[in-house]
Amino acid sequence: MKILALVGTNAKFSYNRILLRYMKKHFRQMADIEIQEIDKLPAFSVDTPLSEQTEVWKLKQKVKTADGIIFSTPEYDHGIPAALKSTVEWLSYHTNVLKHKPTMVVGVSYGRQASARSQVQMRQILMSPDCDTNLLPGNEVLIGNASHSFSKDGRLVNDQMRDNLEECFTHFVEYIQVFEKVNKEGLDMSVKQPTISEAYINFPTGRLTLKEVQQIFSTIPFELDLIDSTDHFAWYSDKPNREHVRNVASLGETVQECHPPKAVPVVMKIINSFRNGEQDVVTRPLWMNGHRSLIQYYALRDVNGHYLGTIEFTGSVEYILNLFENGAWSTDGNTGASKHEDSADNQVAEESVDASTGASESNDNDDTTTPSTTVTAPVSTTETESTDATTGASDSGSVDANDEEADATTGASEN
């Protein structure tokens, strides 16, 4: 179980940080608690440019994948610190990462009141419609007289308080499990099974069961992601060892939400150019996870040309390039691909490789599906901006191919 624990202040020294460190260690067999600082976040403002929201985006990713969140709050003037309020504002503005997230409030103070009033305020905020968290009721962790309740090496030495903390945290873990069970039984989609598995689709070119469709996407040696026509992340193909690691928690998010802020302008430019019909494909060859890869964005359109969404295609081309470099397409016919042709005719060899669609039939630059044309197609910024049009694996504003390697590995990158 993964729990994110927010230190509710930007102060260098805080007993609330000490409490969370103690909980992390004390409860290590019950849960994996990650302590999250909030001092790097910009002060919330609706006018903050997206380019300055990288830290906010990173925090949202962590909140999204956590099973539960703990807020540890001090008390400033009968209320929670402005820095903590600002964090909650970020987590509830144009996002629903907190929605239905199990949350728990704890707090420490020097005085006897033990941050009781700010905890009440924190609970009210977490229950407001913009946050809409599944707040753990009751279970108050009020640690007063901090400098005596903790030892110098950061252990909670007041027995009564420790017993209460253990009881409350156990309830929180049980509370999280209840919601996980509910989600598993009904609400969440299964990653491994498509729903209505007995159904099939009649394509003009043949019939596939849903199970076959699912397994085709898991088998083909590349991955696909789809942003739908309303700019929401709608689907990704399920495949082991994906180049871009995706999480079902990101499904349904807007393009703005599921990308690192710096990538958003470039991604939107590509998507809008597809929507407006200005172009149909953007190609980016780059290094990913230590090998050469190809990313291509395609405009998905219906037969009438109406925009349905954007597909991101990602595949390692290392295998193909190795074949090429080892002479697989050379004219001496020493590989399987051209053996049966026994011919010096390039055109024929090429056709035999493209067994299923004949898309590469033409070697001519007018054909937009050939690599030689599409490499020139990208909008001008793609050379310098890291873009991952579907969910945003990378975060740096400018990359060359080698930088990308470190960056594009996982959706969470940057760490």
Add this chain to the structure above:
Amino acid sequence: MKIAAIAGSNANHSYNRMLLEFMARHFSDDDIDVIDIRQVPMFNENYKGKIPEVVADIDRRVSSADAVIIASPEYNHSITSALKSVVEWLSYEVHPLEDKPVMIIGASTHEQGSSRSQVQLRDILISPGVNAYIFQNEEFFMSDAANIIDKDGNITNEMTISFLEKCVREFKHYAKAINQMVAEKKEADK
């Protein structure tokens, strides 16, 4: 009367700031100084012993005023972090709100008109670190601000204006009484 009016939002477009700017124009017999908090950095107690210049400026303007009006928006049933940050700055190394008569008002585009954040702000301002005197005879909540304040920042509803005038009138009586009481208290404590 010299009144410092703090606009509790750091958004470029804020009905609360527009409301205070309207009041500064409308109540021309009074000297209403509208304080814009957009440049105030996030409060941080690591600053021990010093405060940013923009906070020092607000400190001077609030200290020299006879009374304070704060216009509070509402985010998540609560006051904005931007306003909370200002209150924290003004209750740390400097305490200009101490013993100061304060009126809380608010505008919102929704029905509640910031009522919940006003209740919370009242609780914050009477905490021992702040120690302000809060006017409580009238409550001014402006709902549906987008339709009541026009593009030029004027209030278009006559009833709203006359109620606002009543609130300010009552508040000035309250502020005079408080200031007199505080002066007497300080005299007696000498």
